[in-house]
Amino acid sequence: MTAPTHAGPPISGTTRLYALLGDPIAQVRAPGLLNPVLARRGADAVLVPMRVAPGDVAPVVRALRQVANLHGILVTVPHKAAVLALADRVTARARLAGSVNALRREPDGAWSADTFDGDGFVRGLVEAGHDPKGLRVCVVGAGGAGSAIAVALLDAEVAELRLVDTDPGRRDELWRRLSEAYPGRVSAATGPRLADVDLAVNATPLGLRPDDPLPFPVSGLPAHAVVADIIMKPAETALLRAAGERGLAAHPGEPMLAHQIDSYLDFFDL
Amino acid sequence: MTAPTHAGPPISGTTRLYALLGDPIAQVRAPGLLNPVLARRGADAVLVPMRVAPGDVAPVVRALRQVANLHGILVTVPHKAAVLALADRVTARARLAGSVNALRREPDGAWSADTFDGDGFVRGLVEAGHDPKGLRVCVVGAGGAGSAIAVALLDAEVAELRLVDTDPGRRDELWRRLSEAYPGRVSAATGPRLADVDLAVNATPLGLRPDDPLPFPVSGLPAHAVVADIIMKPAETALLRAAGERGLAAHPGEPMLAHQIDSYLDFFDL
Structure with a gap:
């Protein structure tokens, strides 16, 4: 059972x-x-x-x-x-x-x-001690959850939001809408630029299946960065495990x- | 609640x-x-x-x-x-x-x-001591439940089955199918002929609402007759109450x- x-x-x-x-x-x-x-x-x-x-x-x-x-x-x-x-x-x-x-x-x-995805995500993040206000953030995955999280992070006053998605059409469509609503704070890229981010969020479905590749490498992140995942099952995804092994703060999907x-x-x- | x-x-x-x-x-x-x-x-x-x-x-x-x-x-x-x-x-x-x-x-x-309506109805009837085998039966209501009950009663070897429905089209359509499968045992009428039946079944929705009229009068039934209702809520319909007041055996919808x-x-x- x-x-x-x-x-x-x-x-x-x-x-x-x-x-x-x-x-x-x-x-x-x-x-x-x-x-x-x-x-x-x-x-x-x-x-x-x-x-x-x-x-x-x-x-x-x-x-x-x-x-x-x-x-x-x-x-x-x-x-x-x-x-x-x-x-x-x-x-x-x-x-x-x-x-x-x-x-x-x-x-x-x-x-x-x-x-309610974005609101739940941000409230979970704040409660875990990771207030996103003023941070540089990379959101990987511009699908349903990623889009809602991006909006909520901008409402929570992140300094800069980078949108990453392998589908340039949907990424740029979201980027256009967000740039109009939050001018000068949103950028878009095909691959993650992670060297100077404070928070990197996996908002793709990668990690649901045991043989999924990582949504992004954790090796390029700075030592103070937080890695958040929206996947809830398994509770510890390969991404969060890799982040933990590198000594980065790992934020799971459950609080969202x-x-x-x-x-x-x-x-x-x- | x-x-x-x-x-x-x-x-x-x-x-x-x-x-x-x-x-x-x-x-x-x-x-x-x-x-x-x-x-x-x-x-x-x-x-x-x-x-x-x-x-x-x-x-x-x-x-x-x-x-x-x-x-x-x-x-x-x-x-x-x-x-x-x-x-x-x-x-x-x-x-x-x-x-x-x-x-x-x-x-x-x-x-x-x-x-499973008909099978459940007949098994409930038998368990209550009212084996329909050899009985003359009137089924009022040739809708979904009434049709299934009619088939199961014929399979349980009732002597005669009278189908009653205010909609002559659907009643006669069922009558034709049943007459072919069970020749000589099925009749159809617009109003119930109850004076010589052993078992009268309400298979109409009448009785679900408090202000519904009775599906058929209990006054014309012989003293040994059983009155069965397929309505489950209320457990005691106005029909079953009237049957009980006349001293007839009343069989509720729940066992079906x-x-x-x-x-x-x-x-x-x-």
């Missing part, structure tokens, strides 16, 4: 549903974290994982919107950008990031979307999610 | 999903009965209710088939006939009934469907579902 030992909430015909869409899905942590909270609160609600391939996400979201007792959707890799287009309303920060990770049914029947659980509960009014 | 107090199974990224589709949905009992069994067995699986309007059931089922960790669908009022057409394979008894209440994903990716829980567990290999 790989399921957590915490009991889930009781489920009956009156239970409100929340779905978490991702692909792969086995690694997701939110159901294991959120459901015991719902059970303890006596909320008549449950979050269930749904593995949905990228080509199916639009029809699946459209269908889930027709499920009357389904009140919200969480979104993880690789759907965070695609789902933005399926919401009726999107917050400014999510539109800037080009990424959403939560949708809810509004009282008028419309679906609104927001992203832990700090989002309260945001989800607020957003869904649970 | 209307949710049951039994804890549900723990839910993580590896959990297999099962969905129960109906409209309305608040009254459904299967999640409250099945999930505690799954939790006790340590099965990494959960059944969640989904309220889906009739016009949306086809796209919703098609979308759920694309959810890779969703392995089965239960179907209740009013979708049991419509969902038959959405399965790749249908058992003979379900095709005869024109009604399915369970679909599962097969190893080859196809979806197969069966109905209770006897299906094991069938579902077998069908889904849980």
Whole structure:
């Protein structure tokens, strides 16, 4: 059994549903974290994982919107950008990031979307003693989570943000949006320039699978640098292990999610 | 809180999903009965209710088939006939009934469907001491559950089966199929002829709402007759109360579902 030992909430015909869409899905942590909270609160609600391939996400979201007792959707890799287009309303920060990770049914029947990835990441970082204010930061991966983290780091007043992605199209599109909103603080590159950064963030999926290559080498980082990873499973990725072996501070993926659980509960009014 | 107090199974990224589709949905009992069994067995699986309007059931089922960790669908009022057409394979008894209440994903990716309503109903009836063999029976309601119950009662060797439905089209369509399979034992009428029946079954949704009229009058039934209802919520419908007040044996909806829980567990290999 790989399921957590915490009991889930009781489920009956009156239970409100929340779905978490991702692909792969086995690694997701939110159901294991959120459901015991719902059970303890006596909320008549449950979050269930749904593995949905990228080509199916639009029809699946459209269908889930027709499920009357389904009140919200969480979104993880690789759907965070695609789902933005399926919401009726999107917050400014999510539109800037080009990424959403939560949708809810509004009282008028419309679906609104927001992203809590960046906010959760920054709050986790600050709590761990790594306030990003004034730092030079390199974010590797301009996908859904990376984009949201980039926006939140700029809002948290990093001095300089370098965007790295192997896909120049999506990297430059994000760079254009962020440069307009935060002039003079954002640059973009195909490969990481790490020699003078204070914080390097892996926001790619590299590290989910045991045979993934490192998203960036830790050898070029200065001795005071912090290496952060958004991967939650395994808790210690090869990147964080390599950082630790070099004596660098390693910040895991877990706090980003832990700090989002309260945001989800607020957003869904649970 | 209307949710049951039994804890549900723990839910993580590896959990297999099962969905129960109906409209309305608040009254459904299967999640409250099945999930505690799954939790006790340590099965990494959960059944969640989904309220889906009739016009949306086809796209919703098609979308759920694309959810890779969703392995089965239960179907209740009013979708049991419509969902038959959405399965790749249908058992003979379900095709005869024109009604399915369970679909599962097969190893080859196809979806197969069966109905357990009739079997559960007859087993509950027999266990309560009302073996239908040799009886004259009137089934009121030729929808999904009524059709499946009619097939199971004929398989259980009732002497005569009268089908009643206010919709002559669907009643006669079922009558034609059943007459071919069980020649000389099936008749059809618009209103119930109850004066000489041994068992009268309500298989309509009448009784779900407090202000529903009775599906048929109990005044015309002989004193030895059994009145059965498939409505599960409320446990004592106005029909069963009226039958009891007349001194007739009243058989509630609960046993039909209770006897299906094991069938579902077998069908889904849980």
